[in-house]
Amino acid sequence: MPSRNLDILCGQCGEFILRYRKEGSGQLIRLYLDRILEPKSFASFKTSGGKSRLPVLACPECNQPIGYPVEHESNRLAYRIIKGSFKKAAR
Numbered sequence: 001m002p003s004r005n006l007d008i009l010c011g012q013c014g015e016f017i018l019r020y021r022k023e024g025s026g027q028l029i030r031l032y033l034d035r036i037l038e039p040k041s042f043a044s045f046k047t048s049g050g051k052s053r054l055p056v057l058a059c060p061e062c063n064q065p066i067g068y069p070v071e072h073e074s075n076r077l078a079y080r081i082i083k084g085s086f087k088k089a090a091r
Contacts, residue, residue, distance in 0.1 A: 002023075002024070002025075003021055003022060003023040003024075004021075004022055004090060004091075005019060005020070005021055005022075005037065005090070005091040006019070006020050006021075006022050006028070006088045006089065006090060006091065007019055007020075007088065007089040007090075007091055008020055008031070008066070008086050008087075008088055009086060009087040009088070009089060010059035010061065010062060010064055010066065010085075010086065010087075011064070011084060011085045011086045011087050012059065012062050012064045012085075013059060013061050013062045013064075014087070015059050015060060015061035015062065017057070017059060017060075017066055017086065018031070018036050018037075018038060018039065018042065019036070019037040019038040019091065020035055020036055020037065021035040021036075021037055022035075023035070028081065028088060029080065029081065030070065030072060030078040030079065030080055030081065031057070031067060031078060031079040031081060032072075032076060032077070032078045033045055033046045033077045033078060033079075034046060034076075034077075045077070046077065050071070050075075050077075051069035051070055051071050051077060052069075054069035054077065054079075055069075056068055056069070057069075057079045057081070064085060065082060065085065066079070066081060066082060066085050066086050067079030067080055067081040067082060067085075068080050068082075
C-alpha cells in the first residue's frame with residue numbers, strides 16, 4: 001500500500017494546519033492522530049484518553065473548523081474532516 005505525505009492547509013485563508021501521512025488511494029475523510037507528522041503539538045493528543053478530550057481541529061489563523069474528533073476502528077482517535085474546509089498539497 002503506497003503512502004505519501006500531504007500538507008493540509010486551511011481552505012479559507014491558506015494557513016498551514018498539519019502534515020499528514022496518507023496511506024492508500026481514495027478520498028481523505030479522516031486524519032488519524034498516529035499519522036500526523038507535524039506540528040509536534042499533536043503528539044500530546046495521542047494519549048489524551050478519548051475523543052471528548054480532543055479539541056476541534058481549527059485553523060490557527062482564522063479559526064475556521066477543519067475537523068471534529070471521532071473514535072474509529074477499535075477506539076483509534078482521528079479527526080473527521082469537513083469537506084471543502086481544507087486544501088491539500090503533496091510533499
